[in-house]
Amino acid sequence: MLRDRCRIIVQTQWGGNAADLLVALHAHRSAESVSRFHDETPAAPIAVVLTGTDLYRDLPGSAEASRSLDLAHAIVALQDDAPRLLAPRWRRKAEVIYQSALPLRPRRKPRDRLDCVVVGHLRAEKDPLTLFRALARIDASLSVTVRHIGAPLDGALGAAARRLQSEDPRYQYAGALAHGLTRAAVKSAHLLVHPSLMEGGANVIAEAVTSGTAVVASRVSGNVGMLGRDYEGYFEPRDASGLALRLVQACEDRDYLARLERQCAARRALFSPAAEARALRALVARLLA
Numbered sequence: 001m002l003r004d005r006c007r008i009i010v011q012t013q014w015g016g017n018a019a020d021l022l023v024a025l026h027a028h029r030s031a032e033s034v035s036r037f038h039d040e041t042p043a044a045p046i047a048v049v050l051t052g053t054d055l056y057r058d059l060p061g062s063a064e065a066s067r068s069l070d071l072a073h074a075i076v077a078l079q080d081d082a083p084r085l086l087a088p089r090w091r092r093k094a095e096v097i098y099q100s101a102l103p104l105r106p107r108r109k110p111r112d113r114l115d116c117v118v119v120g121h122l123r124a125e126k127d128p129l130t131l132f133r134a135l136a137r138i139d140a141s142l143s144v145t146v147r148h149i150g151a152p153l154d155g156a157l158g159a160a161a162r163r164l165q166s167e168d169p170r171y172q173y174a175g176a177l178a179h180g181l182t183r184a185a186v187k188s189a190h191l192l193v194h195p196s197l198m199e200g201g202a203n204v205i206a207e208a209v210t211s212g213t214a215v216v217a218s219r220v221s222g223n224v225g226m227l228g229r230d231y232e233g234y235f236e237p238r239d240a241s242g243l244a245l246r247l248v249q250a251c252e253d254r255d256y257l258a259r260l261e262r263q264c265a266a267r268r269a270l271f272s273p274a275a276e277a278r279a280l281r282a283l284v285a286r287l288l289a
Helices: 031-040 053-058 063-071 128-136 155-167 179-188 203-209 221-227 240-252 254-271 273-288
Strands: 022-025 046-050 074-077 094-096 114-119 144-149 171-175 191-194 214-218
Touching: 022 031, 031 046, 031 063, 046 063, 074 273, 114 179, 114 240, 128 144, 128 155, 128 240, 144 179, 144 240, 155 171, 179 203, 191 203, 191 240, 203 214, 203 221, 203 254, 214 221, 214 240, 214 254, 221 254, 240 254, 254 273
Parallel strands: 022 046, 046 074, 074 094, 114 144, 114 191, 144 171, 191 214
Antiparallel strands: none
16 A cells, blocks of 8 residues: 555564664564664654554553554554543544455345354454354254354364364354455355454454445454444453344344444445555655655
């Protein structure tokens, strides 16, 4: 999105290369690069992007993350609930730039069942155990299926997913898939189920919304900032009964599912690549000016 007007250098840490501007992803993990860039090129601007765990886990306890935000000329959040959690001195220089996804043409979906997809590597922050417990609370007579996509980064959670697949024909664990196959699975589902405990601004929500798939998500800041405070598809974090209730409601009440689809469609423009590109270019132009 910036390459047509900038020479981009991508590094996991700033290596001392000559640069007019530093864009640092994650206030804590990039803290060393931010500090060094500031010390060695004090006239050059710095933008720090809050990607999730820095905002919801590291701050305010991490002195390194706090210093990154103090040194930043601009702070970028990935969804609109994040700025309210920042200290006033940081909020004054914060803005929201939503991650985008290429729009896909929505497809017609079966009306005799509810197909759900979950996308996220198996680790504690994504909370797959709440999904597993929720499925056990749904009567087997209901036509609800779940396809789970993501690498087993936590071995115990991966073993639990494989065990559930062997015990419950409604659940399929697909492991990690290529991005194109994952987007196709999201597009084909009636619902993206997103039970995470912590999110900076999940790109998979943008991918669902821009392909005509509704979302059922935990009511955590990162999800609320993507879908809006009044969205009807939330359940409380770690609440397996609440998630099961939402899935049963979507399966039995097509008007409810249609409302979720309309609410997601109303947010679609936020996640357009053109909007993200405009915001990024404006940020860079403003900092370099």
